[in-house]
Amino acid sequence: xxxxxxSEGVQATNDDASECKRCAxxxxxxxxxxxxxxxxxxxxxxxxxNRGYYARTKGVEMFIxxxxxKSGNECQIVNLxxxxxxxxxxxxxxxxxxxxxxxxxxxxxxxxxxxLIKRSKDLLDKIHVEDxxxxxxxxxxxxxxxxxxxxxxxxxxxxxxxxxxxxxxxNVPTLFLAECVLVYIDAPQVDRLLHWxxxxxxxxxxxxxxxxNMGDKFGxxxxxxxxxxGCPLAGVGACxxxxxxRQRFVAAGWDGSLAWDMVEIYSALPGADRQRIERxxxxxxxxxxxxxxxxxxxxxxxxxxxxxxxxxx
Ligand SMILES: C[S@@+](CC[C@H](N)C(=O)[O-])C[C@H]1O[C@@H](n2cnc3c(N)ncnc32)[C@H](O)[C@@H]1O
Numbered sequence: 501x502x503x504x505x506x507s508e509g510v511q512a513t514n515d516d517a518s519e520c521k522r523c524a525x526x527x528x529x530x531x532x533x534x535x536x537x538x539x540x541x542x543x544x545x546x547x548x549x550n551r552g553y554y555a556r557t558k559g560v561e562m563f564i565x566x567x568x569x570k571s572g573n574e575c576q577i578v579n580l581x582x583x584x585x586x587x588x589x590x591x592x593x594x595x596x597x598x599x600x601x602x603x604x605x606x607x608x609x610x611x612x613x614x615x616l617i618k619r620s621k622d623l624l625d626k627i628h629v630e631d632x633x634x635x636x637x638x639x640x641x642x643x644x645x646x647x648x649x650x651x652x653x654x655x656x657x658x659x660x661x662x663x664x665x666x667x668x669x670x671n672v673p674t675l676f677l678a679e680c681v682l683v684y685i686d687a688p689q690v691d692r693l694l695h696w697x698x699x700x701x702x703x704x705x706x707x708x709x710x711x712x713n714m715g716d717k718f719g720x721x722x723x724x725x726x727x728x729x730g731c732p733l734a735g736v737g738a739c740x741x742x743x744x745x746r747q748r749f750v751a752a753g754w755d756g757s758l759a760w761d762m763v764e765i766y767s768a769l770p771g772a773d774r775q776r777i778e779r780x781x782x783x784x785x786x787x788x789x790x791x792x793x794x795x796x797x798x799x800x801x802x803x804x805x806x807x808x809x810x811x812x813x
Contacts, residue, residue, distance in 0.1 A: 509730030510684045511609050514583030517680065520545055520553050529554040529777050533593070537620050538584035538613070547781035548789045552762070552796070554777055556709055559765040559798050560679060563707045563810065568596055570705075570806055571673035576600040578663070578674060580653055581681030584613055588646055592626045600645050602666045604659070607639040607650025614641045614648055642666065653681070654689040656696050673703040673806075683710045686734045687748075694752035694801075704803040705810075706749065711739040712761055712797035719795055742797060749801035756808055757801035762793035768812040 518539035525532045526541065529550055545553075564587075568575065575598055579585055582603035591598060603610070614636060617623045627634075627643045634643040639650030640662075647666035651658045668674070676697060682690045697704060713719055714736050726733060733739070738748045742759040749757040766774070783789060800810045 507606065509732075511606050512729075513680065513684070513731060514605070514609055515539065518584040520549055521557070524550040524553045524557075527780055529780060530557055532586055532590060534586035534589045534623065535584070537623060538586070538616055547783050548792055550781060551777065551783075551789055552792050555762050555766045555769070555793065556679070556796070558769050558773070559762065560677065560707060560709055562765075562769070562812070563705070563798065563800055564591075564675065564677075565596075566810060567673075567675045567705050567707075567807070568598075570809075571675075573597075574599045574672050576668055576672050576674040577602070578668065578676050579603045580676060580678040581605055581684075582648075582677075583609060584616075585679070587677075589623065589626050598645065599672065600647070600666070600668055602647045602649065602663060602668055604649055604651050604653065604662065606652060610641075610648050610650035611639045614639065617641065617648075640665075653693060654685060656692060659693070659696075660700075670700055671702065673705075674701050676704060676706045678706070678708045678710075680710050682708055683733045683735045683739060684731070687737045690735050690738070691748065691752050694749060694754070698749075698753035698803055702803055703806070705807040706754065706799075706801040708745075708799045708801075709796065710799075711736070711795055712745060712759075713741060713795050714739040715741075718791050722795060742799075745797060745799040746801075749799065754801040755803055755805065757799060758810055759797050759799035760812060762796045762798070763790060765798055765812065766793060 518535065519542040521532065522535045522539050522541060523545045525535050527550060577598050579587060582605050588601050627646045641648045649662040649666060651662045653659060711722065711733065714723060723733060723736065738744050742761065745759040746757040802808055802810065
């Protein structure tokens, strides 16, 4: 399938996210020894953006930890639209073991990531290679339990083939992550992807971070700004409220779903760490941060009741 006309703008969102993460990491919001290997330092972002990325990264991590605790010894992670995310290496450093880890993004994005990994001893050294074999093409990398594959997530045949090539097992507990990804894909195509995952993986957890409450004035301004940057949100229909976020999973065959806005997620993060990061930069006024937090959310959905206990309180 050819890429949609807006796909260049969509792929560029990875550069933006990586730059923002690097900025917040440099300022000390959280630790990530690897992000600077993927992206150069850009302009300093506003304190609201830095705090937003802190809440996003730590919020998603909170659910990754819950998944790892519930899954036991054998588990897999599939990072959809992974961009330059460094999760594989961060989990390694934290001694959190995953049997198989697959990253998927457009081939043009994975090609850049493969190239950067090939050049970096720090990144290569951490990739677990039992048989010493690293299979590399221009866009894909298969090495031990780490795989990067170039694929358009709207093409299910390709998604399935690439997961099989990555030796993903369908009957092992599997976490699907989508951080600011589904919103760029047309609703019927997201529905088909979610339905395929729900019917293929009997033991799965999905964690999605993206926009919510997009029907109000603030949401309209966000949408207009993104459109002006060549990046319309094709999947914004699911971002109307927390209920629409949950419903699309249930309608696609998931056993259950929960969603929280980032005001709630931020409050659920460890208090000592919140106090630490609140001292990094002064906020002129809280109002803008709260509005930002009200317009992003984390939705989770599960197949099998072992993952139903995902509450944040
Ligand atoms: C905002 S970036 C987020 C990157 C990463 N998840 C993160 O949080 O740092 C969105 C990513 O989704 C990818 N993406 C969007 N639509 C996609 C599609 N149809 N197929 C593959 N990747 C897609 C983009 O190329 C981009 O890398």
